[in-house]
Amino acid sequence: GVESGTGKHWKLIVPAAVAALALSVAGYFYFHRAAKLTDKDTIILADFTNTTGDPVFDGTLRQGMAVQLEQSPFLSLISEERILHTLSLMGQSSDARLSPELAHEVCERTASAAVLDGSIANLGSQYVLGLRAKNCRTGDILDEEQVEVARKEDVLNALTEIASKFRTRVGESLVTVEKHDTPLAEATTPSLEALKAYSMGWKVTASQGGDAAVPFFKHAVEIDPRFAAAYASLGLMYGSMGETEVGTENTRKAYELRDHASDNEKFFITAYYDGRATGNQKKAQQTCEAWAQAYPREWKPHSFLAGFIYPVLGEHEKAAEEAQKTIELAPDFGVGYALLGSNSLSLDRLGAAEDAVRRASERKIEIPLLALLRYDVAFLKGDSGGMQREVAAARGKSGAEELISDHQAFALAYTGRLQEATKMLRRSSDLAQQAAHREKAAVFETRAALWEAFYGNAPTPKPAAMAALTLAKNREVQYGAAVALAIAGDSSQAQTLTNDLERSFPEDTSVKFNYLPTVRAFLALNHGDPAKAIELLQVAVPYELGQPRSTQTAFFGALYPIYARGQAYLAARQGAEAAREFQKIVDHPGIMVGDPIGVQAHLKLGRAYTMQGDTTKAKAAYQDFLTLWKDADPDVPVLKQAKAESAKLK
Structure with a gap:
């Protein structure tokens, strides 16, 4: 599905040897009865092992498998943000290839149940795709799937087939598999090249941010103008950059094409369209409530309710509760803590806001919104020393420096130092215009007015x-x-x-x-x-x-x-x-x-x-x-x- 602008993608773990494990039919089915996952388990998806020599499969198959498995209300993939956070604690770079071995270590560190590794290889003129699920703790094989296809164009259909079989064999009911099983080509795009660009967009989002990812998502919709999820991603990226007009345009396009998406993705597109494009928060609320009911392990509906639905409606208590649910479902998603903190501020609970920051810090999570939250708490407490510490700490840090500079200007204006505050705004406006962020620059001018x-x-x-x-x-x-x-x-x-x-x-x-x-x-x-x-x-x-x-x-x-x-x-x-x-x-x-x-x-x-x-x-x-x-x-x-x-x- 579409992941959050701060870095949500579930990505998959699937490197595999093409040689299949031979098991007797009786032993095979006995094994599967004994090794089911539960609806409390999380799984990690590794990068696919690609021995075909064709780079179009690199990253693409993992993204495709993630999309298919995210359709499941039963399974829960570890988020890309949590994977990156764990890799950083391991001393690995954010662009490290998630090999089966590395994925296994991430699996152990996150107390996940299983690691999935996949593979694609040539067999004469054909392609062989494999998927293997392995228990992280014991090393036991939970499931192994293999499919042969004659043409490159059939690979996406093969991923759909493998994912569906895997879901039923690890414990998901046939009813939910059949209900939420949109074929990959329909859920995303029939084009491997467009899916590759989409996959790169999310990879770049995680490591470099939304600005750098936009060209990849734009390339995806140039290849396939009916790629709803890619339009939704563009809407999200532009929105997070403050470019709401072009963001709304892409979100509307995604909404028009929402039938070309999985059920999970449709919920995302509809909720984001109602919440950010039309601005109808009551409709967005209803969509998110239905989404959370259909996908009880999905954190995004709760983050939407906490982030831009309940706050607009003045329901700050409910917003704080939804932020807490977001944290419970995605404990390494930094925005969840920032939302809990900001909604606590709206309830004038400074202690609770500080506690949210502390909880994030204990998990070694740091994002610009948490730095801003610390600054705002210091401002409300009249702690000028604390405010200055945050200004100094943010200097030179992408995202944090801009946000805190914004609020520093507000603090100056609040105390009547208008000349200094306006000077800061004008500098920010000039920088925004140089970066071609006209809407941001317009906002700075509006504040001055x-x-x-x-x-x-x-x-x-x-x-x-x-x-x-x-x-x-x-x-x-x-x-x-x-x-x-x-x-x-x-x-x-x-x-x-x-x-x-x-x-x-x-x-x-x-x-x-x-x-x-x-x-x-x-x-x-x-x-x-x-x-x-x-x-x-x-x-x-x-x-x-x-x-x-x-x-x-x-x-x-x-x-x-x-x-x-x-x-x-x-x-x-x-x-x-x-x-x-x-x-x-x-x-x-x-x-x-x-x-x-x-x-x-x-x-x-x-x-x-x-x-x-x-x-x-x-x-x-x-x-x-x-x-x-x-x-x-x-x-x-x-x-x-x-x-x-x-x-x-x-």
Whole structure:
């Protein structure tokens, strides 16, 4: 199936001598009755031994066998990420060939039940494929299969036949084998060359990341334009790179071709299409629940629920539970720990977030998202030393340096050091444009526009917003620009962007229940109608404590409907109601982390309490803001206003 963007592929272990082991029929069937696997066992797939001299089979047969075995709800292949992690602990390079001997050692170290090794050889003008399953602990042969084919074009069908026989003989019921047994040529591609490119794409993803893998997946779909799994992989890679528009285009193509995929792959394609392309998180949730039920040993539906479905819906407790299930099913998948940590932050459980990082560290797992999590925990604890340690540790490390630089800029803006923060953003934007990552660059410009808008530098937000829209017009850039322009008073342009969002993404949960009501509320305030703004925001209530899509791809947008409602109550001179809304923001720092509305909420609370005549609480709120901004740029308008308003209370 399609593996996760951080490196999921189940790969197979199949080197084998072509000479078959001769067993009597009676002994053969007795042996198989005695040596079945269970639905708790894991297996390792080695690289196929290829003695044909034809390089098209290298890596390709292993990938094909993995696809076939991943159709099984009963079997569980050790993930490629776990194999690579184990190889690194063994002092092996990430591109080491997984020979039967090396696979056997990985099998023992991961406490797996069996290693599968396969082979392909010439026999005259024919090809002979073999597959052998061996108990890692005892060395006993669990199963041995062999098939002869006359033509190279028949090799993929032979893999299908071998995989199906293996599944039934090691203990899977005939019912599930027949139900989930799409032929390999139909589940992937009838082209060996396209499957070879696809296999190389996943191999490169594991060792070098998604950017380097894209050309291989593109080559796969050039060879076979109906290769659904390759389009799905492209959607995943581009999405992980922040290039969501081209990612969505490939995900849509995969969805259109989903009938050319295995059942497991169809679930992946459909869930990813609903979650990331249309943005319909309720449909994505239903797909993932059905997926988890059909494939109880598959971790991907749980990671989707934890990563981008339940957070959008504001179901952070459920998201944390799904992250824990991800870890249980894939204990060496680093993203599982990062998801548990980030969802713990959303629940304002800093201790649980730190515990997730510790658990990953104990397994010697390190990925950029865990470094970012450590930085965010330090930020929320006010631990500047811890933040600086993470900045220093990330320097020069691909992925981690960029992520932490992003959040470092947010932390600077949060404390009012806008010039320094904006300078960092512009540098990041320039680097992104040099790397041809226009959407990433657009996101950086959008953030700059939002900071200027929230901190009162109107009409300064407009140039940054327009620069962002010139670079890209994905839904997050349009939303961020619309918010910035609406706050700055450019209602016409903000309205145009909002209408376009509604027309382009009619199913998107974040667009319908977060983006549109928020921007329209700000527009109503521009027209002097706070009652209308409050009414428009009613639709956002069920999801307002969620992490909308923009927080996942662009790090802004959490709790914006609440902030807009607070602003509306202030405009309506309803101080108590305004204070209630801004207090919600203050009470959930782990949802926002460094978003500008977090610090703004303290200032707005001061205004709300002043409106109520509660001078004591007003003074405290203003002081909270001024303390956070003690090192702020002196000329930021909102700081001047806060100082003047605070002075009047003394």
